[in-house]
Amino acid sequence: xxxxxxxxxxxxxxxxxxxxxxxxxxxxxxxxxxxxxxxxxxxxxxxxxxxxxxxxxxxxxxxxxxxxxxxxxxxxxxxxxxxxxxxxxxxxxxxxxxxxxxxxxxxxxxxxxxxxxxxxxxxxxxxxxxxxxxxxxxxxxxxxxxxxxxxxxxxxxxxxxxxxxxxxxxxxxxxxxxxxxxxxxxxxxxxxxxxxxxxxxxxxxxxxxxxxxxxxxxxxxxxxxxxxxxxxxxxxxxxxxxxxxxxxxxxxxxxxxxxxxxxxxxxxxxxxxxxxxxxxxxxxxxxxxxxxxxxxxxxxxxxxxxxxxxxxxxxxxxxxxxxxxxxxxxxxxxxxxxxxxxxxxxxxxxxxxxxxxxxxxxxxxxxxxxxxxxxxxxxxxxxxxxxxxxxxxxxxxxxxxxxxxxxxxxxxxxxxxxxxxxxxxxxxxxxxxxxxxxxxxxxxxxxxxxxxxxxxxxxxxxxxxxxxxxxxxxxxxxxxxxxxxxxxxxxxxxxxxxxxxx
Ligand SMILES: [Zn+2]
Numbered sequence: 001x002x003x004x005x006x007x008x009x010x011x012x013x014x015x016x017x018x019x020x021x022x023x024x025x026x027x028x029x030x031x032x033x034x035x036x037x038x039x040x041x042x043x044x045x046x047x048x049x050x051x052x053x054x055x056x057x058x059x060x061x062x063x064x065x066x067x068x069x070x071x072x073x074x075x076x077x078x079x080x081x082x083x084x085x086x087x088x089x090x091x092x093x094x095x096x097x098x099x100x101x102x103x104x105x106x107x108x109x110x111x112x113x114x115x116x117x118x119x120x121x122x123x124x125x126x127x128x129x130x131x132x133x134x135x136x137x138x139x140x141x142x143x144x145x146x147x148x149x150x151x152x153x154x155x156x157x158x159x160x161x162x163x164x165x166x167x168x169x170x171x172x173x174x175x176x177x178x179x180x181x182x183x184x185x186x187x188x189x190x191x192x193x194x195x196x197x198x199x200x201x202x203x204x205x206x207x208x209x210x211x212x213x214x215x216x217x218x219x220x221x222x223x224x225x226x227x228x229x230x231x232x233x234x235x236x237x238x239x240x241x242x243x244x245x246x247x248x249x250x251x252x253x254x255x256x257x258x259x260x261x262x263x264x265x266x267x268x269x270x271x272x273x274x275x276x277x278x279x280x281x282x283x284x285x286x287x288x289x290x291x292x293x294x295x296x297x298x299x300x301x302x303x304x305x306x307x308x309x310x311x312x313x314x315x316x317x318x319x320x321x322x323x324x325x326x327x328x329x330x331x332x333x334x335x336x337x338x339x340x341x342x343x344x345x346x347x348x349x350x351x352x353x354x355x356x357x358x359x360x361x362x363x364x365x366x367x368x369x370x371x372x373x374x375x376x377x378x379x380x381x382x383x384x385x386x387x388x389x390x391x392x393x394x395x396x397x398x399x400x401x402x403x404x405x406x407x408x409x410x411x412x413x414x415x416x417x418x419x420x421x422x423x424x425x426x427x428x429x430x431x432x433x434x435x436x437x438x439x440x441x442x443x444x445x446x447x448x449x450x451x452x453x454x455x456x457x458x459x460x461x462x463x464x465x466x467x468x469x470x471x472x473x474x475x476x477x478x479x480x481x482x483x484x485x486x487x488x489x490x491x492x493x494x495x496x497x498x499x500x501x502x
Contacts, residue, residue: 002036002042003283003284004042004043004284005043005044005274005285005286006032006033006044006045007261007286009254009288009293010047010049010050012055013073013074013078014053014056014332016074016340016341017081019330019337019354019358022085024320024323024363025290025320026082026087027359029087030045030085030086030088031429031461032286032288032318032460034459034460035429036418036421036424039417039418044091046090046261046265047082047092047261048095049071049094050253052237052239052249054235054237054238054251055140056070058141072094072096084351085343085351085354085355086464090268091264091265093264095239100260105240107260108239109241111259111311112191112232112250113243115308115309116243120306120307121191121192122193124190125188125189126168126189128185128186129143129176130185130186131176131181131183132181132183132184133181134180136236137234138180138183139156140156140235141155142178143168143177145171146173147161148172149166155171188234189246190233190234190246191232193228193229194226194228195303198223198227201222201227201302202219204313208314208317209317209319210316210422211364211365214291214294214298214319229252229307230252231252231304234248236248236249238253252304254297255311256304258275258287261275262274274312275313275314276310284316284421285314286316286317286318287316287318288319288320289319290322298319301313302314316421321363321365321366322363322367324367324370326369326371326372334499335497336498336499338495342494346492348491349491349492350477351477352462352477353379354375356458356462357375358370360430372496376488383485386480387480387484390451390469391483395448397472399452400452402456405449405452405453408449409456409457414436414457415428416432426461429460433457436450452469455469465479465480
């Protein structure tokens with residue numbers, strides 16, 4: 001038996017979740033958790049909103065609400081989105097909420113203090129622009145200009161066009177996004193961390209990710225940036241730096257957030273926080289993220305765990321590339337995607353069916369296209385197959401212990417136990433379930449065993465269906481109740497939003 005703490009990336013509450021988000025770290029963490037529990041491991045999944053993401057301020061400004069209000073509304077909606085997709089989290093962290101806010105800020109400052117005192121961090125001077133009329137630091141979301149790499153309009157610290165990373169004083173024609181007067185440049189110091197042994201970092205990367213593609217991406221980034229990670233920055237939105245005046249807010253907070261998740265884990269389980277040194281290392285910590293968070297989830301925690309005394313890094317990081325819809329990236333601003341709240345309100349398709357279909361797409365090192373026609377074809381094929389197998393005669397339901405099912409399936413060479421978390425692939429779990437669904441020999445010779453094993457195999461992918469198979473009762477939200485009816489294009493019109501061609 002192994003203990004796991006799974007930490008899917010903190011969603012940014014600048015909007016609600018679409019299937020592009022779900023298909024990545026969230027569904028994968030849930031499937032992983034259920035598959036690990038099935039083989040007897042103890043698993044906790046903890047998640048929470050990334051309220052201090054710098055860009056939160058822009059949608060708040062545009063919708064004329066405070067960042068706090070925006071985060072509260074979207075944070076609650078995101079938590080509900082996860083629940084309605086059957087994605088279980090033991091603890092939901094709201095860094096602005098009553099329960100967490102004080103302890104959350106204190107922990108970030110504690111880690112910063114440890115780094116400063118332990119000598120693992122260093123100060124670096126930068127020229128920072130301030131707005132003459134408001135005194136605001138014009139960085140991150142507020143800074144506009146042209147990219148020093150390609151010359152096109154750009155903002156923040158990274159060019160959306162060419163990917164070039166730059167400092168505020170490198171951007172061409174700098175100005176504030178707001179009307180707040182000219183820029184006054186001041187010399188400011190902020191805290192940074194740097195990995196002093198690049199070779200060691202690179203070898204640890206190989207242990208963290210089983211993917212050579214993502215490891216090479218990370219190594220290229222480390223070599224081009226000198227493995228430097230910023231810990232504080234000028235600005236006014238974030239956890240306030242209470243240690244000293246070098247950088248007003250704490251940044252690159254995913255690792256400290258994860259240590260905070262570890263505190264929740266400790267309270268939930270009575271075990272030590274696995275991201276603190278000295279804790280017996282019997283809990284494996286696995287972070288999951290999209291490749292856009294390669295730096296936040298893989299590189300920064302690796303560097304910081306070496307520079308912040310008393311912490312330890314992750315055991316595994318599982319990354320994925322993006323899901324496309326109709327060949328294009330899901331996009332909230334272009335309104336191109338399928339949103340979870342629409343799916344939850346749509347009665348024509350079960351969320352379990354979407355989970356099964358998403359599992360078939362094997363998101364990982366490659367971008368994968370979500371094709372609506374393929375979804376309809378898969379759902380109807382599955383409904384017919386399942387419906388015909390289940391409907392054939394009154395089926396006896398026998399309570400068979402999970403251990404016995406596991407042994408029986410293992411004896412037949414069906415993969416149900418895994419040595420490494422990367423070996424648990426949703427598409428392989430789906431293939432095993434579908435093969436068993438078509439196993440007519442067992443179904444005819446021992447229907448109750450067949451049915452119990454079918455529930456066992458599908459549980460990580462489609463938990464509602466597993467419950468239906470075990471209880472014999474058709475749930476309102478499940479698949480069996482829909483099995484007699486075909487899904488058609490029109491059923492999905494209210495949930496599939498395709499960007500309008502101009
Ligand atoms: Zn550029």
